[in-house]
Amino acid sequence: MRFADLAQFARRVLVNGAPGLIAAPRGRPVALLSATVRADLIVELDILGDPDRLSRFDLTAIDS
DSSP states (O other), X not given: OTTGGGGGGEEEEEETTEEEEEEOGGXXXXXXXXXXXXXXXXXXXXXXXXXXXXXXXXXXXXXX
């Protein structure tokens, strides 16, 4: 539930070739979610919320 309010700011991205989402209100990334999919099922979710690591991402290729 911690990230539920960020859903309106989520954009689809690839994370290491896998489906993911990045939430970046006002262009500032605050959460990156990646999903591991096996047999058409999501079997794992990883969420990165570390502001220092997120600040290093280049978001210029992400559609707003």
